[in-house]
Amino acid sequence: MKAVIMAGGFGTRIQPLTSSIPKPMIPLFNRPIMLHIVELLKKHDITDLVMLLYHQPFVIKNFFRDGADFGVKITYVTPLQDMGTAGAVKAAEKYLDERFLVISGDLLTDFNLKKVIDFHVDSKAKATITLTSVKDPLQFGVVITDKEKRITQFLEKPGWGEVISDTINTGIYVLEPEILASIPDGENFDFSQDLFPAMLKNREALFGFPAKGYWRDIGNTDSYREAYHDIFKGRINLKIDEPKQDFLGKDLRIGADVTLEYPTGLEGTVVVGDNTQILGDVRIKDSVIGRNCTIEAGVKLNRCVLWDNSYVKKGARITDSVICSNVRVGQGAVLEDGVIVADETSIGDEAVIKSDVKIWPRKMIEAGATVTANLIWGEKWKKALFEGAMIKGLSNVELTPEFVAKLGCAYGTTLPKGSFVLGGRDCNLSSRMLKRCFVGGILSAGVNVRDMKMTPLPILRYKLKTFGEVGGFYLRQALDDPAALEIVFLDGDGLDFSSGMAKNVERIYYKENFRRAHHSEPGAIIEINNVVEFYREGFLRAIDKEALKKAAWTVVVDFNFAPASQILPLILNELGCNVIALNAYVDEGRGSKKALDKHAGLKQLSKIVASLGAQAGFWLDPTAEALVLLDESGRIFDGVELLSLVTALFLKTGQKGVIAVPVHAPSTIEQMANQKRCQVTRTKSSDRAMLEVASSSEVILAGTIDGRFAFPRFQASFDGMFAIAKLVELGAASAISFSSALAEVPTSVFLQTSVPCAWEMKGGIMRKMSEDSLDKEATFIDGIKVHFGDEWVLVLPDQHTPYAHIVAEAKDQKAAQRLLSEYQKKVEGWKRELE
Helix, strand or coil, rough: EEEEECCCCCCCHCCCCCCCHHHCCCCCCCCCCHHHHHHHHHHHCCCEEEEEEECCHHHHHHHCCCCCCCEEEEECCCCCCCHHHHHHHHHHHHCCCCCCCEEECCCCECCCHHHHHHHHHHHCCCCEEEECCCHHHHEEEEEEEEECEEEEEEEEECHHHCCCCCCEEEEEEECCCHHHCCCCCCCCCCCHHHHHHHHHHHCCEEEEECCCCCCECCCCCCHHHHHHHHHCCCCCCCCCCCEEECCCCEEEEEEEEEECHHHHHEEEEEEEEECCCEECCCEEEEEECCCCCCECCCCCEEEEECCCEEECCCCCCCCCEEEEECEEEECEEECCCCCCCCCCCCCCCCCEEECEEECCCCEEEEEEEEEECCCCCCCCCCCCCCCCCCEEECCCCCHHHHHHHHHHHHHHHHCCCCEEEEEEEEECCHHHHHHHHHHEEEEEHHCEEEEEEEECCHHHHHHCCCCCCCEEEEEEEECCCEEEEEEEEEEECCCCHHHHHHHHHHHHEEEEEEECCCCCCCCCEEEEECHHHHHHHHHHHCHHHHHHHHCCCCCEEEECCCHHHHHHHHHHHCCCCCEEEECCCCCCCCCCHHCCHHHHHHHHHHHHHHHHHEEEEEEECCCEEEEEEECCCCCCCCHHHHHHHHHHHHHHHHCEEEEEEECCCCHHHHHHHHHCCCEEEEEEECCHHHHHHHCCCEEEEEEEECCEEECCCCCCCCCHHHHHHHHHHHHHHHHHCCCHHHHCCCCEEEEEEEEEEHHHHHHHHHHHHHHCCCCEECCCCCCCCEECCCCCEEEEECCCCCCCEEEECCCCCHHHHHHHHHHHHHHHHHHHCCC
């Protein structure tokens, strides 16, 4: 049997370790990662190998040659271009005339490959995917199988809400040769994205085998260091070339011609490569040192990896770090946890490199310097920059001018040169300052900015839906933290960024692969000032003006010192409303404080509505996307009540179409819609998912349980200003008060809670939930929702925080609380099992 080893990747995620060598050749205990894979194959009697190369192929060929030195036979195939995983295997088709195994050259595993092959044969499979369970399945392809291990579903790099299992595709496949006929010639074609989904759709014999043992995708520097930690802890055994020494209580592996003056200073597992000198009294614990290195007296190494030809001077202290080849670490230097130092770098005496800093090749750190940010790679502010379509951080602390300018350059690099983007901000001074930095970065990439300056976000989205721009951005102060700022990224249709768009910006930012425009071709800033009038005209066309003028309602609106206060009162006055506007002037820096004091503001608003005899009161958030409704008595509606009310009033108008709500909205929405022969569609909880559905021509209303509504006949985006006018129109048309209208709405009890849930447990908990729901009626739109007649419960992992949300709905308080408590106990129990 043959094996195909995939060894062509660029290794961009693990940079700077791959600055000078391809990823499969990164050393793991002084041997290339791929050599461990070759020996695993050889252990299972697979010695006829095809290596698929692409990036720096000569490095791999020079090391392995024909394979004879390693007891295998190697054939090399190097496609002329990046063909994707399946496309690359197709390029080797002439060598694959029998059953074969595909494995990545940058994995660390001890799977019993014979068991995988035997399962494949016994199942008469056309393709078998080796599966395993991991703590964080988001970075991998989740695979769902039935009881016979036949694959039933793929979730390619899902969000937490989509995770229903922690069983993932390991990238190890057993394939029959006829499968190659399904891979097109000369095209970029992927196993997990193209071939396997097609096989699943065609109901071909596609199986998944859950393997036992150790598996790690060494995809980034953290994973590389963690692989060493696992080996030190004995979680996997590797072949080590250096012979073991006879020292009681120590696992010392010492190569040839090594100078080791004081072996008593070595603890745990220590590997020292050939011709290395360890001079004087040192303290080295759980570390691997390469060939031709020099370690001077007084050095302390703890859980460190040193590649070949590195020099560590007296008294240096290095903890849990990776030192690549030809690096000099100066006397008394300190390298904290997680530091990566790439090839040919010199670190001066007494320098301090702070935790998690990455230093690119051929850098010089001056003596006494303190390095707090990555050199060349750029500051790694968070594990991931984006939270959905947004980047959030403390103004001038995490979101610094330098960071934001580079971010703008990365964003501009993803866009066509000479294209236009639309920009805006709220009234906060930090937003103004950082927006200018962000715009500067965009211009440097040769992209033009149409600047709306200070404007409500719905108006910016409205303009994006017309013509001329390929995307947009908006800077605003966070409602939950006055010191934090949010940068919202929008696509050319005014929708929130997709995850693919966000990852593209992240990739360019971290790689610093910026496009720099020629000095004669930077982008330009164009100020546009007529958008509000354009928005107003569309607004008035979408409202029944005569009904509002006839009703002549009095409404009280708290504008929170935001820009909407300069726009909405004029429109409502034109529609015949008597508007009592509170906090209706722009006061830079005050809006967020007012928003944070939402409870006090609503209390004051309630008194004013009741005392003036107004028909309604509205609290509008500073970005003008969400609202809170108060009825004529000053009673504050919660989010579920408001969604139910808007749905009921909308259906009374007799309009036909689809109403879109998130998966966790109450089922009373369906009850009301069915009575009026309208449909309800459930969406994922993300804003983009909701607004993508709202863009459909059939949808007449989209609403959330936190006071945000989109009326697609006007615009398929959340717009609190238009929602206020529409609510007044609907209330006037129904000729009854909001309190009376709500009294006619079907009732249920809707409860929700959140349970702390570590990131690494989310996949396991959703697998447990999936298994628990096998014999129940369940849906998997976002999280797992289990139905019990008219009652239901939803378990939904949070996308951006270490929590799992539990939502329950039932006819009465007791039943809803019982459901919520039952599943809260289940989740807590599953957490204990997984610990």
